[in-house]
Amino acid sequence: MSNLKKINDFVVRFANVNGTGSASANALFTKAVFRMGVPVTPKNIFPSNIQGLPTWYEARVSEKGYLGRREGVDLMVAVNPQSIKKDYADVKPGGYFLYDSSKPLPPGYDRTDITHIPIPLMTLCNAEFTDARQRQLFKNIIYIGALSALLDIEFSVLEGLISDQFKGKEKLIEPNIRALNIGVSYARENFECPLDIRVERRDLLGDKILFGGNSACALGAIYAGATVAAWYPITPSTSVVDAFASYAKKYRVDAETGKNNYAIVQAEDELAAIGMVMGAMWNGARAFTATSGPGVSLMQEFLGLGYFAEVPTVLIDVQRTGPSTGMPTRTQQSDLLSAAYASHGDTKHVLLLPASSKECFELTAAAFDLTERLQTPVIVMTDLDLGMNDHVTEPLVWDDSWNWDRGKLLSAKHLEKIYAAMAKTNGSNGSNGNGEAPLPGNIELDALTNDNAAPAPPLEQFRGKFGRYLDIDEDGIPYRTLPGIHATKGAFVTRGSSRDEYAAYTEDSEAYVRNMARLLKKWETAKELVPQPVFYPSDKGQGTGDTKSGFNSSPNAGVIFFGTSTDSALESLELLEADGIHLDAMRPRAFPFGKAFRDFVDAHDRIFVIEQNRDAQFKSLMMIELGIDASKLISVLNYDGMPITADNIYRQILRHFS
């Protein structure tokens, strides 16, 4: 048995029982490593269950800053008898097996290639604490204490975390510290501390933060000015709205009146949730909903309405493992096609693909501008891995000079000007009634439309009459008015049935085709408006021969990945570099794909497409939208519900170069 010395480079897995308070204890471990300046990536691997089933928490510590999941467990903390057999087998040769030795291990637990660390957690805990709940909770804290001795985690860091956590509930600090100390003492007295795997203080994180994707999405919605959230509970998206509610409570309650500058409604189902969002957006409030795959299925009908009737909508899809109920608490990137082409008829939708918590914040905020600018649904595609885990990410940044883009909204004054032009030519006031004394427009709504980053509309192009679906700017995006904006002008009926440029119902084929063609033109406009891809040109390759592109891969192949495949993909590129395979990479951040995306594909002979689903859905999008020959695209897939690893990607790509 030889333990390799690994400083800041190992994986700890905690095997717990769901509902026993292990989550906060395990998070304490992660935060302690983080506060010692060492990159750390936690993953919750939990069951679809409230209490009693096995749950795991895995933390990868990486001096090199690799943030993807890594295969193999160096140290197992086994406190769940239900899963202990598998947990025992999962420890890497040379690794460590920490277990609750209050009861002896059954026969057969006799591996000689690992080190056993027996700690009588239950006995120690019961000797110190009498309350049943405390006995359950502090057992977890005791093993964290033991780990601090075994892995050389600074005790003062743990103390600091405990006192931060219980600010306002100070009497809970002392028993927590006591429990930590029990673990520390037992480990020091019984084992040689620290182990060969350990944490050493570094300064590798700068001003980075540890933040979850769902909270970041919620914060993006708060900062972009969302006032209405409608939702139906579903794992793993629930915490998006939970976080929105707690941020709203903090930042959105009027200090003078005590009234809420927001509204959150728990809807009766996902259909209603997105219907509420569309109603609110149609009426000029920024609104969003969050759901997962099954919810996206239910929202298809409304997404089609949003596309065709051109109603802004923000939907956050925190993807989980499908199809159907699938594995509700496991991750996947498998809603791409159902989201991109949601609903019957010719529809397509804008998708945003954040890869970090920081991007969850930024792209959710951007989604509101995009959806109002484009007047079409925008879907933020995150996943369980990104949403429900904490991630090391760059600090969130906000530019206070930012102004929202409410898109092409006409104010009451705009409408007056449009019709004034007609009055000049026709001698009429343009109103379709007999209101000799037109009522003033809605002052507050006018202020809203004026408080808009959008440029002034070319009103003369309307030729004296507002037409909701006129393509005034020839970018496929029409101008809209909000209900209540003007007493006599600008009203129209929004509908999911075919209509002409003036919003009148029509079954005229030519009018229908004009409208559908305009929507396609809008799609073209979207391509360059959405966040553009990030490129990672290989700096060690021999060049692709295309000097213009700046791509440099050798052999000539490119890699495409997005979302939560990013960290592992970047790590796998380094593994390939070590083998002399230097590949350019691109990380798309949105669908539809624009020119930069196309150029990357064209500059490479072969493209590896890394994604976390069975059917190569992203590859399908590339083939459908860009007409790329399937033989050029090589899929690198992972769909077991666990976050993809660098080793997995490395193996799948390497196969093609041997």
Add this chain to the structure above:
Amino acid sequence: MTYVRSTFRHPALPKNELGYTVDYYEGSLSTLCAGCGHDSINASIVQACWELNIEPHKVAKMSGIGCSSKSPAYFLSNSHGFNSVHGRMPSVTTGANLANRDLIYFGVSGDGDTASIGMGQFVHAARRNLKMVYLVMNNGCYGLTKGQDSATADVGSKSKSGSVNLFQAIDLAGLAIELGATFVAQSFSGDKEQLVPLLKAAMRHNGFAFLNVISPCVTFNNNVGSTKSYDYVREHVEATSTVDFVPLMREITATYEAGSVSDLTMHDGSLIRLKKLAKDWDPFERLSAMHAVHAARQRDEILTGLLFIDPESTDLHSMINTSERPLNSLPLAELCPGSAALDEINKRSR
């Protein structure tokens, strides 16, 4: 339907307090069948809005799918409308209302749109006491798909083709009372005198105002044996009260004694004078109203009038403590916490 509309207007048409004649409240030309009950209801809506001096741009017309849901195009052409998807009008209206609490939300639905595909959304809008008018144009059948029975067709009611409905009817007014709706009325498309004051009261109600209006389908469900035909409805209507927004209730049977009179102050200060006609029924008592509705069904009577009202109703916004200013009018500066707050969040996340 008709293809042309006369442009002639009597020069002496009266004007309301806003200076508008009634035709200003009309919509585009109806494409419904000639004699459709829905068109009569549309005319009542136009009349009610004109009489109430409603500014058309302060109304949002909401609907789902079906003959009924086409209606919003046929009244108030100076109001925005949203003809959404089948059975989903309540959710779209909920969102619209959350965004701007200052408008009147006038939702129009049908018996298919509400009692079948949209039952879930109807139920939940009622229990949230969303401030809106929810009007069901109830004809007991699916018109656009050629007359299939709907869930409000009575057991034993005969369709035009002669088939007999086997299934229990969903009584929408009774259900609304049970769900906690705070204003429940029932009427008949052919009784404009009753319907107009009910509509006016509904638009002034501070909460979910539900109107179930029997509106015969002249094309598919106006035959002998149908319980939603003009003849049947006229024969079986029983008025519970007169509503004194405009005191023009037509009494179907003259046998009722003149009952007690209640004055009811609405949220906005306007007054409803309710003259009770039916015995053993108190429109302020939910249980009593439920009993009256059920008893009438057993007698094969269609109870009409204002069946139940909660004058103390508080709407969704009050319950969730929303800003008095419409959410859609709040400037960015009041919504975005800014970089300093974000720095604080970053600090707490290390």
